[in-house]
Amino acid sequence: xxxxxxxxxxxxxxxxxxxxxxxxxxxxxxxxxxxxxxxxxxxxxxxxxxxxxxxxxxxxxxxxxxxxxxxxxxxxxxxxxxxxxxxxxxxxxxxxxxxxxxxxxxxxxxxxxxxxxxxxxxxxxxxxxxxxxxxxxxxxxxxxxxxxxxxxxxxxxxxxxxxxxxxxxxxxxxxxxxxxxxxxxxxxxxxxxxxxx
Amino acid sequence: xxxxxxxxxxxxxxxxxxxxxxxxxxxxxxxxxxxxxxxxxxxxxxxxxxxxxxxxxxxxxxxxxxxxxxxxxxxxxxxxxxxxxxxxxxxxxxxxxxxxxxxxxxxxxxxxxxxxxxxxxxxxxxxxxxxxxxxxxxxxxxxxxxxxxxxxxxxxxxxxxxxxxxxxxxxxxxxxxxxxxxxxxxxxxxxxxxxxxxxxxxxxxxxxxxxxxxxxxxxxxxxxxxxxxxxxxxxxxxxxxxxxxxxxxxxxxxxxxxxxxxxxxxxxxxxxxxxxxxxxxxxxxxxxxxxxxxxxxxxxxxxxxxxxxxxxxxxxxxxxxxxxxxxxxxxxxxxxxxxxxxxxxxxxxxxxxxxxxxxxxxxxxxxxxxxxxxxxxxxxxxxxxxxxxxxxxxxxxxxxxxxxxxxxxxxxxxxxxxxxxxxxxxxxxxxxxxxxxxxxxxxxxxxxxxxxxxxxxxxxxxxxxxxxxxxxxxxxxxxxxxxxxxxxxxxxxxxxxxxxxxxxxxxxxxxxxxxxxxxxxxxxxxxxxxxxxxxxxxxxxxxxxxxxxxxxxxxxxxxxxxxxxxxxxxxxxxxxxxxxxxxxxxxxxxxxxxxxxxxxxxxxxxxxxxxxxxxxxxxxxxxxxxxxxxxxxxxxxxxxxxxxxxxxxxxxxxxxxxxxxxxxxxxxxxxxxxxxxxxxxxxxxxxxxxxxxxxxxxx
Numbered sequence: 001x002x003x004x005x006x007x008x009x010x011x012x013x014x015x016x017x018x019x020x021x022x023x024x025x026x027x028x029x030x031x032x033x034x035x036x037x038x039x040x041x042x043x044x045x046x047x048x049x050x051x052x053x054x055x056x057x058x059x060x061x062x063x064x065x066x067x068x069x070x071x072x073x074x075x076x077x078x079x080x081x082x083x084x085x086x087x088x089x090x091x092x093x094x095x096x097x098x099x100x101x102x103x104x105x106x107x108x109x110x111x112x113x114x115x116x117x118x119x120x121x122x123x124x125x126x127x128x129x130x131x132x133x134x135x136x137x138x139x140x141x142x143x144x145x146x147x148x149x150x151x152x153x154x155x156x157x158x159x160x161x162x163x164x165x166x167x168x169x170x171x172x173x174x175x176x177x178x179x180x181x182x183x184x185x186x187x188x189x190x191x192x193x194x195x196x197x
Numbered sequence: 198x199x200x201x202x203x204x205x206x207x208x209x210x211x212x213x214x215x216x217x218x219x220x221x222x223x224x225x226x227x228x229x230x231x232x233x234x235x236x237x238x239x240x241x242x243x244x245x246x247x248x249x250x251x252x253x254x255x256x257x258x259x260x261x262x263x264x265x266x267x268x269x270x271x272x273x274x275x276x277x278x279x280x281x282x283x284x285x286x287x288x289x290x291x292x293x294x295x296x297x298x299x300x301x302x303x304x305x306x307x308x309x310x311x312x313x314x315x316x317x318x319x320x321x322x323x324x325x326x327x328x329x330x331x332x333x334x335x336x337x338x339x340x341x342x343x344x345x346x347x348x349x350x351x352x353x354x355x356x357x358x359x360x361x362x363x364x365x366x367x368x369x370x371x372x373x374x375x376x377x378x379x380x381x382x383x384x385x386x387x388x389x390x391x392x393x394x395x396x397x398x399x400x401x402x403x404x405x406x407x408x409x410x411x412x413x414x415x416x417x418x419x420x421x422x423x424x425x426x427x428x429x430x431x432x433x434x435x436x437x438x439x440x441x442x443x444x445x446x447x448x449x450x451x452x453x454x455x456x457x458x459x460x461x462x463x464x465x466x467x468x469x470x471x472x473x474x475x476x477x478x479x480x481x482x483x484x485x486x487x488x489x490x491x492x493x494x495x496x497x498x499x500x501x502x503x504x505x506x507x508x509x510x511x512x513x514x515x516x517x518x519x520x521x522x523x524x525x526x527x528x529x530x531x532x533x534x535x536x537x538x539x540x541x542x543x544x545x546x547x548x549x550x551x552x553x554x555x556x557x558x559x560x561x562x563x564x565x566x567x568x569x570x571x572x573x574x575x576x577x578x579x580x581x582x583x584x585x586x587x588x589x590x591x592x593x594x595x596x597x598x599x600x601x602x603x604x605x606x607x608x609x610x611x612x613x614x615x616x617x618x619x620x621x622x623x624x625x626x627x628x629x630x631x632x633x634x635x636x637x638x639x640x641x642x643x644x645x646x647x648x649x650x651x652x653x654x655x656x657x658x659x660x661x662x663x664x665x666x667x668x669x670x671x672x673x674x675x676x677x678x679x680x681x682x683x684x685x686x687x688x689x690x691x692x693x694x695x696x697x698x699x700x701x702x703x704x705x706x707x708x709x710x711x712x713x714x715x716x717x718x719x720x721x722x723x724x725x726x727x728x729x730x731x732x733x734x735x736x737x738x739x740x741x742x743x744x745x746x747x748x749x750x751x752x753x754x755x756x757x758x759x760x761x762x763x764x765x766x767x768x769x770x771x772x773x774x775x776x777x778x779x780x781x782x783x784x785x786x787x788x789x790x791x792x793x794x795x796x797x798x799x800x801x802x803x804x805x806x807x808x809x810x811x812x813x814x815x816x817x818x819x820x821x822x823x824x825x826x827x828x829x830x831x832x833x834x835x836x837x838x839x840x841x842x843x844x845x846x847x848x849x850x851x852x853x854x855x856x857x858x859x860x861x862x863x864x865x866x867x868x869x870x871x872x873x874x875x876x877x878x879x880x881x882x883x884x885x886x887x888x889x890x891x892x893x894x895x896x
Binding site (some may be wrong): 011014018024057062065106107121149159 | 354433751
């Protein structure tokens with residue numbers, strides 16, 4: 001080990017002595033690197049590439065996603081025909097039961113009851129609907145929510161196929177007998193889900 | 198030459214050592230309890246005073262200001278008297294300092310569980326206690342500088358520099374962050390709002406870490422490490438460079454707690470860059486501490502005191518490297534709001550502050566009581582229990598933080614969040630909460646072993662008389678030598694320069710934030726809270742909701758997707774104090790307003806698990822039973838108006854009637870949903886506040 005460099009005014013404090021060794025070079029190196037990095041970072045981040053700033057970056061991502069969605073929508077074949085009829089066919093075909101139930105239990109049961117009898121949200125087992133009882137209505141309300149009444153839009157959480165599955169499951173609860181049914185809300189609908197007055 | 202004989206005040210050191218030992222155990226016990234509550238929420242026993250939101254501030258305040266604080270004072274009083282060759286300036290002031298400080302701690306232990314809190318982290322105590330802290334701190338400062346003035350040693354040793362910087366800076370931080378307008382004896386509002394309050398808070402919060410948990414401990418290290426190692430400090434010139442660079446740079450780094458928030462980008466950049474530049478100054482202290490042991494590493498095998506100190510300094514080095522890394526924005530995106538930060542701070546607190554304190558106490562006890570330590574083996578056992586405890590704790594929190602951070606940001610190939618349900622990301626880390634609890638328990642057990650060891654050491658010993666010392670009196674001869682060497686003999690100039698160094702960063706960052714309007718772009722649709730919402734907000738503060746929930750959605754795709762539109766600084770202009778939070782044990786709440794029906798909130802507060810199966814949130818059923826206190830709602834609205842919140846005269850005059858009317862409206866809605874008689878209950882006020890959150894910009 002190299003000889004310690006002594007302090008010129010060698011003097012102890014309550015018996016504590018101090019050497020006066022050179023600043024370690026690697027230590028000085030770290031200090032200078034961080035200082036130079038900092039000096040360069042400001043013009044780099046704020047002036048040369050302002051698109052990297054958090055809000056700008058988010059805006060760019062959102063714009064790109066919107067653009068992609070638009071392109072996709074344009075490329076997709078125009079939806080024609082009776083959507084309600086297509087949904088009915090898919091509903092009748094089955095295959096959605098297990099997945100729909102699982103989604104329901106995870107996201108819907110808290111407000112609508114594990115058996116769909118209604119708690120905070122309305123009862124799914126009776127013949128009364130607030131926003132319409134057709135399959136398309138259920139899909140629409142699940143997707144877009146009813147923000148005024150505290151129904152969450154699920155389109156950011158659930159994918160389109162999940163929304164279909166859970167909507168079918170909800171439709172299938174109609175006519176079942178829950179443990180503690182909530183009073184009917186909305187208007188009576190017929191078998192197809194159309195309001196009857 | 199005449200030699201003066203005098204005695205050091207050892208009694209005051211013994212007092213502070215005891216306070217350290219006892220408050221340390223208390224603070225850590227509270228920590229272990231709240232750690233258990235995160236793993237097993239029922240551990241709050243359904244008692245409002247014991248919920249996580251109220252105990253967490255008690256834990257942080259107890260370990261910072263009671264454990265670390267008393268430790269600083271013990272070491273500072275012992276070392277400074279000897280380094281200055283003088284008894285403390287006034288025995289009476291020393292004792293006022295001691296008893297005043299303990300009284301403040303006791304008042305914190307009473308008021309925080311009662312829910313009396315300002316909500317600002319590490320500054321939760323309400324205004325009468327803030328005043329008491331200021332008073333006691335000033336008394337301590339007078340006593341300390343008085344001692345420096347009557348010193349017999351011409352030059353100030355580096356430990357004293359660090360103590361001076363700590364005393365001055367903590368005073369500045371405490372006073373400016375605690376500026377608040379009282380509403381009653383137990384309630385006040387911060388004079389700053391929103392983003393400005395956040396900046397001032399984290400200027401304080403970060404520098405509480407710097408000037409309460411770092412610089413005074415470096416002062417302790419510079420005395421006790423060479424004493425214990427019996428070797429010279431490695432480099433005097435390194436101590437000069439790292440002292441000045443550390444205190445100058447530290448003060449700028451606060452905004453790294455607010456990266457990706459609505460704090461303006463320029464301030465965020467300052468926070469990140471000054472944090473990076475802090476690596477070297479911090480490591481300067483580590484180098485000087487560790488290299489004191491050069492040539493004596495073999496002593497580590499034998500000596501538990503050196504074990505504690507060397508590991509403490511190593512943890513200091515690791516924390517001061519990890520901190521700057523966490524300040525890099527791209528890493529902060531992942532780590533912010535997660536347990537990674539909890540791991541980081543406990544490396545600092547348990548490793549650096551705790552272990553340096555324990556090393557110091559084991560060194561001091563035999564000297565203060567004139568008897569060998571009862572058992573070196575037990576001290577070594579304490580060391581291993583503590584070290585293992587820290588490692589288990591940190592590793593568990595590190596994995597938990599990383600897990601949760603990655604889950605929050607995870608998208609699938611279709612662009613949907615993989616874990617849209619927040620509670621999934623909670624359930625995933627529960628096992629690590631159990632492991633963390635065990636790590637903390639082990640560390641606490643080590644502290645109990647020390648308590649036993651110290652009790653055994655002093656049993657039957659009568660505290661010896663104060664140590665006698667002798668020194669030649671101060672001779673004001675002409676000063677020679679380099680500038681800094683001469684400066685070390687001029688405490689007034691030294692203190693003035695220190696003050697200038699620590700003020701610059703704070704002034705440059707804070708003044709523009711408050712003075713220049715464009716830093717907080719205003720949003721026309723953002724309006725003040727209604728009187729009832731204000732009362733609900735105070736319930737939110739009382740229950741400490743901000744300890745687990747943020748109100749700050751970062752401009753990241755994963756956050757806007759999960760929570761909604763990212764938060765804008767203009768939305769918080771009436772938030773005295775700001776409630777952004779720093780940790781997401783639960784989800785962000787900034788856009789919770791209008792998301793669910795009133796009944797959802799009522800059911801959820803009454804029993805969170807009725808809505809979210811795996812929730813670990815405490816049940817707040819007392820909110821459905823306790824009546825809303827509307828007695829001082831007018832005083833509250835008026836106080837807000839004095840702080841610049843634009844309430845008109847009618848709103849202030851009719852505050853109570855307005856609050857009651859809004860409560861009836863919500864109560865009626867709840868009644869229609871099947872829960873009657875809630876008009877005058879606290880839950881209604883809280884619902885009013887929650888339903889308002891983040892909704893103004895949608896108007």
